[in-house]
Amino acid sequence: xxxxxxxxxxxxxxxxxxxxxxxxxxxxxxxxxxxxxxxxxxxxxxxxxxxxxxxxxxxxxxxxxxxxxxxxxxxxxxxxxxxxxxxxxxxxxxxxxxxxxxxxxxxxxxxxxxxxxx
Numbered sequence: 011x012x013x014x015x016x017x018x019x020x021x022x023x024x025x026x027x028x029x030x031x032x033x034x035x036x037x038x039x040x041x042x043x044x045x046x047x048x049x050x051x052x053x054x055x056x057x058x059x060x061x062x063x064x065x066x067x068x069x070x071x072x073x074x075x076x077x078x079x080x081x082x083x084x085x086x087x088x089x090x091x092x093x094x095x096x097x098x099x100x101x102x103x104x105x106x107x108x109x110x111x112x113x114x115x116x117x118x119x120x121x122x123x124x125x126x127x128x
Contacts, residue, residue: 017071020112026107031077060116
């Protein structure tokens with residue numbers, strides 16, 4: 011139960027910061043794309059159970075990764091040359107600021123494009 015409560019607060023927080031779309035504000039074409047997705051899309055799964063740090067333990071919380079805001083145009087990976095749609099969260103420092111208060115591996119596992127430490 012605690013994991014769902016933390017996930018709920020995280021989703022509300024990310025929506026308020028403009029990093030995630032609200033499921034209640036999606037248009038019909040967005041709902042269709044969200045349901046069907048693209049097989050080669052890194053965020054093909056609607057959601058994932060990812061680890062977040064709780065008050066006194068690690069929680070496996072559901073995160074709806076397909077609702078994260080992605081850039082309009084893809085970035086090409088310099089290693090594999092695949093086109094990847096990155097999150098619209100700006101720099102690594104901005105991502106860390108947005109995620110303050112919600113620590114754990116989830117912060118890096120939801121990023122479709124690999125980040126290096128700045």
